[in-house]
Amino acid sequence: MKTSDFYYDLPERLIAQVPTKDRLASRLLVLDKKTGRTIDGHFPDIKKYLRKGDVLVINNTRVIPARLLGVRSDTQSPVELLLLKRIDDNHWETLARPGKKVREGKRMTFIPGELEAECEQVLESGNRIIRFEFNGVWEEVLDKAGTIPLPPYIHEKLDDPERYQTVYSKDAGSAAAPTAGLHFTKELLAELQDMGVEIAELTLHVGLGTFRPVKAETIEDHEMHSEWYDFPKEASDIIRKARSEGRRIISVGTTSTRTLETVASNDPDMKPASGYTQIFIYPGYEFKCVNSLITNFHLPESTLIMLVSALAGRENVLNAYKHAVEEEYRFFSFGDAMFITDLEN
Incomplete structure (x- = not known):
């Protein structure tokens, strides 16, 4: 078909x-x-x-507020992660933008001293395995750092x-x-x-x-x-x-x-x-x-x-x-x- x-x-x-x-x-x-x-x-x-x-x-x-906006720790240029699947307490499979800039070993900062991350693996699909480092309860940190991701065809603010x-x-x-x-x-x-x-x-x-x-x-x-x-x-x-x-x-x-x-x-x-x-x-x-x-x-x-x-x-x-x-x-x-x-x- x-x-x-x-x-x-x-x-x-x-x-x-x-x-x-x-x-x-x-x-x-x-x-x-x-x-x-x-x-x-x-x-x-x-x-x-x-x-x-x-x-x-x-x-x-x-x-969940699965859209995270931050910066690359080395250049301070913008980076965006979309959380797709939780692997364990610290690791998520994510979609990264711009993907070519989020390579293995690259670090990112979302809330200085409170939420940082490192890319551990680039999958064949192009998704990234990200290890997060955070202080406090993950759900509370995510509520503070993230926003609700809306579908790509919605352009108005909710x-x-x-x-x-x-x-x-x-x-x-x-x-x-x-x-x-x-x-x-x-x-x-x-x-x-x-x-x-x-x-x-x-x-x-x-x-x-x-x-x-x-x-x-x-x-x-x-x-x-x-x-x-x-x-x-x-x-x-x-x-x-x-x-x-x-x-x-x-x-x-x-x-x-x-x-x-x-x-x-x-x-x-x-x-x-x-x-x-x-x-x-x-x-x-x-x-x-x-x-x-x-x-x-x-x-x-x-x-x-x-x-x-x-x-x-x-x-x-x-x-x-x-x-x-x-x-x-x-x-x-x-x-x-x-x-x-x-x-x-």
């Missing part, structure tokens, strides 16, 4: 640069994955499509960093937000629970690889990035019981989907598990756990639009996206939402 099969035209003006003032103000496009039918609405309408016994699976990861966090975020470790969850408020989640919808929490720490374009001509040749996940006992118990009773498993976001499908692929019983996943879901994949998906609109030719197409069919998805463009929905991280489901079941 060609990467170009997942291209669509998107006017730049439809890329949302800032979040809505009210999380519930986003629009909602409902897509019937069986027929391709679409229904326009607003996000609170999600209550119409959920019912007692459904399990809503959320990713409780929290975005006034309130909490708008790039879900209201249920708590497990710090992501370089990007699980943006489908940005539409929920605590009040809406409480309403859904009062309706009898169960909520299961898992964790997948989102890496910046989620924004990496697919450069391979055929999608099968793309090398998927890896991300760390945790599928705890509480979520396992809820989902195993719901599956045994034939109830719907509704994933909030592609990150929750990737976690659930990783666990189900490794263990049909879906017992608690954690580790790294490189699962790449594209058309032809048979879903083992997820029935329905709440998600945002994704970049053309991205692994995320491929995942959505695996669930709803490429033609259905591209037709829905064409409709969303014509109706001027807002796209990407701060944009509007879709609910992909079988409206007959």
Whole structure:
């Protein structure tokens, strides 16, 4: 299958640069994955499509201030690090800019006497293994030195960093937000629970690889990035019981989907598990756990639009996206939402 099969035209003006003032103000496009039918609405309408016994699976990861701006210790010239993956207490895999200036042995300063670093290894991918030297508690030092990294297509300043966090975020470790969850408020989640919808929490720490374009001509040749996940006992118990009773498993976001499908692929019983996943879901994949998906609109030719197409069919998805463009929905991280489901079941 060609990467170009997942291209669509998107006017730049439809890329949302800032979040809505009210999380519930986003629009909602409902897509019937069986027929391709679409229904326009607003996000609170999600209550119409959920019912007692459904399990809503959320990713409780929290975005860390993973963007560090400092200077090279020898020349005092600017340097930027983006934290991608924590290796141990002192070491991170990072993306460095300008990369050609951050060679092995090069030292950097972010807060003099409080946070310094040295490049220990340049990986084949171009990423760097950085050893950090810091005084105090790492999380507190990082909060002081770092900023929240926004996706590369967002050029506006974010006034309130909490708008790039879900209201249920708590497990710090992501370089990007699980943006489908940005539409929920605590009040809406409480309403859904009062309706009898169960909520299961898992964790997948989102890496910046989620924004990496697919450069391979055929999608099968793309090398998927890896991300760390945790599928705890509480979520396992809820989902195993719901599956045994034939109830719907509704994933909030592609990150929750990737976690659930990783666990189900490794263990049909879906017992608690954690580790790294490189699962790449594209058309032809048979879903083992997820029935329905709440998600945002994704970049053309991205692994995320491929995942959505695996669930709803490429033609259905591209037709829905064409409709969303014509109706001027807002796209990407701060944009509007879709609910992909079988409206007959």
